[in-house]
Each structure stands twice: as C-alpha cells, then as structure tokens.
Amino acid sequence: MRRLLWVLVSGLSGLIIWLALFFIRPLPLPHTPYAFELSNGLGLRAVAQQLVQKGVLTEPWTFTWVGRILGEQSHLKAGSYEWTQPLTGWQILRQMARGEGDAWQVQIIEGTTFAQLRTLLAQQPNLRQDSAGLSDIAVMAHLGAVGQRPEGWFFPDTYFYNPGESDWNILERAYRAMNERLAQIWATRDPDLALTDPYQALILASLIEKETANREERARIAAVFLNRLRLDMRLQTDPTVIYGLGADYDGHLHHRDLHRDNAYNTYTRNGLPPTPIALPGAAALRAAVHPLAVSDLFFVARGDGTHQFSTTLEAHQLAVQRYQIKRADRP
Structure with missing residues (x-):
C-alpha cells in the first residue's frame, strides 16, 4: 500500500510539475522575432505538431491535452502570430484561442x-x-x-x-x-427625391463619388444631377464617358470622346447611365438621397479640389473661361 501510495503521489506530483511547466516555463524560440502562420481549419493536434516541427514545442501532447480540457479544440483562430520574446505553452494557446494574431487586411x-x-x-x-x-x-x-x-x-x-x-x-x-x-440609407431618403428605387441612388452615388472627394460638395453635386434629371437635361459628366471608353481611355479625355456614343456617354444620352460606374462610399450614398436644396445646374472644377457652381449657362461659361480654358485647353 505504501509503495502504491508512493507511486500515486509521485505520479500526481509529476503531473503537477509537468502542467506547471506548461503554464510557467517560457519556451525557447528558434529566433526572435518569430512568426508563426496559423491556417484556417487546423485543430489542436495539427497546430501542436506544427509547433513541434518548428522547434517551438518539445512535444505536442501537453498543448493538445490542455487545449481539450479547456474546450479550445475548435476555437483556435487563424492568423499571423509574431513573438518577440519566449512565451509559455499556455500563453501561446491562449493567444491562438483569443485570435490575438495579426490578421491581414485589404482596403x-x-x-x-x-x-x-x-x-x-x-x-x-x-x-x-x-x-x-x-x-x-x-x-x-x-x-x-x-x-x-x-x-x-x-x-x-x-x-x-x-x-x-x-x-x-x-x-x-x-x-x-x-x-x-x-437599404438603410434609402429608407431615410428625402420624400420628394427624384429617384424611383435604391439602384438609381446607387448609380447616382457612383457619379458623385467620381466627381468629387470634397465632403462639403457631395450633396450639392447630387442636387445638380437631380435638377438636370427633373428638367430632362443630359448629365454631361466626364467620369461616365471615361467609364464607357474602357480600355480605349488613354488618360486624356478628348473632345471627340464626348461624341462617341455608348450607353455610358451622358453627353449623348439622357438620364442616368445603365449601371454605377464605381463603388461609392457611405457619404456619396447619403448625398444621393439627401441633395442640397439649391437650383444649380452646372459645376466646373476650380483646379484645387473644389468646384464652381452655377444656375445659368451664362454664369457657367464664365466659370469655364476662368477656371478651365485659361488654365489649360482640353487635349
């Protein structure tokens, strides 16, 4: 009995020491900083075996066993884990369970x-x-x-x-x-908006997005386009022509391009183009359904990122003379 008790005590002590080392002993890294890529779909055992192969763990069983006891067998998060100093096996397991690695991003x-x-x-x-x-x-x-x-x-x-x-x-x-x-933004649209469905708002927002990056002007540019639509005036916006040219666009918009008819040429066709011409952001979407209450029908780029707006053709022609023709002729 004494021998059996001694064996049990020794075994329990060894188990406690074994687990304690997993929780408190830093593991030597192959080098620092050290990066480990955890791919999607890997279980505890597969991750542990990879860590052994990389020289981070000395054996896979403790990592696997502790992870299962704690219920982490299906919770390891894929990602890139970079360690600048030795960590314990427990710290590594906890990081992976919490997903504290560096995820990649695309903007x-x-x-x-x-x-x-x-x-x-x-x-x-x-x-x-x-x-x-x-x-x-x-x-x-x-x-x-x-x-x-x-x-x-x-x-x-x-x-x-x-x-x-x-x-x-x-x-x-x-x-x-x-x-x-x-859907959220369309639900908040102005009650008298001259658009019939969310897709039209998406198309208009894409025109606004391509015309200006100035947040103060988006709603005013929306007003110009919507005012023109109400009066059955052509939108005459260069970004639609460029989009319609596709691979034929050489980086310069020529006078002849304005007369090359296609579904996206808003100089030759009335109404909105058949589809959006880009991916609009939330600000452009909001501007499309909340246009500024102005009577502007024209705008021209000043060359500093802003536009000169006009309500009459005469005023617009003067603005073009001031901001466009004197600066540089269209190629």
Missing part, C-alpha cells in the same frame, strides 16, 4: 471600379484566389445575384482576413455590406 477605396477590386484581391498575399478565372457574371451568380451587373455593389471599407482565407469571404462581406448600407 477597398471609394471610387474603385469592380475590375480594380478584382485586381486588388488577386494581389493580396495569403488570400486564396477561388474566384480567379470566373467572369463577372459568374461571380455575381455565386453571390446569389444571378444576372446582376457587379459594378457598384461592393462596399468600400477595410476588410480583415486570415491567412489561407478565400477571396469569396471578402467579396461576400463587401456585397452584403453594400446591400445593407444602401
């Missing part, structure tokens, strides 16, 4: 086109390119929007992702975010 800028968005995603490190090679129509079908044109439908924002994550996750989140934001 979608307001005014980006959908084609530019796809290029941006294709350039992201550690992002799985599952949508590569698919047409725009196929991308939208995958998102549950069969037959819908993609331009405008992805909300500009900063999206975080974990190493090995699919590009579909970002596309789905951006698409869902735009649908939600557009």
Whole structure:
C-alpha cells in the first residue's frame, strides 16, 4: 500500500510539475522575432505538431491535452502570430484561442471600379484566389445575384482576413455590406427625391463619388444631377464617358470622346447611365438621397479640389473661361 501510495503521489506530483511547466516555463524560440502562420481549419493536434516541427514545442501532447480540457479544440483562430520574446505553452494557446494574431487586411477605396477590386484581391498575399478565372457574371451568380451587373455593389471599407482565407469571404462581406448600407440609407431618403428605387441612388452615388472627394460638395453635386434629371437635361459628366471608353481611355479625355456614343456617354444620352460606374462610399450614398436644396445646374472644377457652381449657362461659361480654358485647353 505504501509503495502504491508512493507511486500515486509521485505520479500526481509529476503531473503537477509537468502542467506547471506548461503554464510557467517560457519556451525557447528558434529566433526572435518569430512568426508563426496559423491556417484556417487546423485543430489542436495539427497546430501542436506544427509547433513541434518548428522547434517551438518539445512535444505536442501537453498543448493538445490542455487545449481539450479547456474546450479550445475548435476555437483556435487563424492568423499571423509574431513573438518577440519566449512565451509559455499556455500563453501561446491562449493567444491562438483569443485570435490575438495579426490578421491581414485589404482596403477597398471609394471610387474603385469592380475590375480594380478584382485586381486588388488577386494581389493580396495569403488570400486564396477561388474566384480567379470566373467572369463577372459568374461571380455575381455565386453571390446569389444571378444576372446582376457587379459594378457598384461592393462596399468600400477595410476588410480583415486570415491567412489561407478565400477571396469569396471578402467579396461576400463587401456585397452584403453594400446591400445593407444602401437599404438603410434609402429608407431615410428625402420624400420628394427624384429617384424611383435604391439602384438609381446607387448609380447616382457612383457619379458623385467620381466627381468629387470634397465632403462639403457631395450633396450639392447630387442636387445638380437631380435638377438636370427633373428638367430632362443630359448629365454631361466626364467620369461616365471615361467609364464607357474602357480600355480605349488613354488618360486624356478628348473632345471627340464626348461624341462617341455608348450607353455610358451622358453627353449623348439622357438620364442616368445603365449601371454605377464605381463603388461609392457611405457619404456619396447619403448625398444621393439627401441633395442640397439649391437650383444649380452646372459645376466646373476650380483646379484645387473644389468646384464652381452655377444656375445659368451664362454664369457657367464664365466659370469655364476662368477656371478651365485659361488654365489649360482640353487635349
């Protein structure tokens, strides 16, 4: 009995010491700083084995066993974990369970086109390119929007992702975010707004986004476009012409381009273009449904990031003479 008791006490003491070391003994890192990439879908045992292979852990069993006892077997968060000093096994497990690693991020800028968005995603490190090679129509079908044109439908924002994550996750989140934001903003629209549905607001917001980055001017530019629509005047906005030119745009907008008719040329066609021409942000969306109460019909760039607004053609022509022709002729 004494021998059995001694064995039990010794075994329990060894177990306590073994666990104590896991919680209090810093593990020697192969080098500092040391980065460890935790991919999506890995369980405790697989992570522990990788840490052993990298020379961080000496054996995988303690990490796996403690993680299971604490119920963390399905809670490890993918990410990039960088350690500048030795940590205990418990500290490493806790960091991964809490997701305290550095996630990657991709920033979608307001005014980006959908084609530019796809290029941006294709350039992201550690992002799985599952949508590569698919047409725009196929991308939208995958998102549950069969037959819908993609331009405008992805909300500009900063999206975080974990190493090995699919590009579909970002596309789905951006698409869902735009649908939600557009619905929320449309619900607050002015009662006398001269737009019939949220999609028209999305189109108008994209024009506003491409015309100005000045937050003080967005609602006034919205008013100009809406005033023109009420009077059945052509919008005559250069960004739509540039969008319609596509690959033919050489970086300069020529007079001849204004007369090249296509569905997006608002110099040759009345009304809004058939789709948005970029991805608008929340400020442009709000401006589209809350235009300023002014009678302006024209605006021209001053060359400093702001615009000169006019209510008459005569005043507009004077503004063009002052701010455009004297500065530089259109090529």
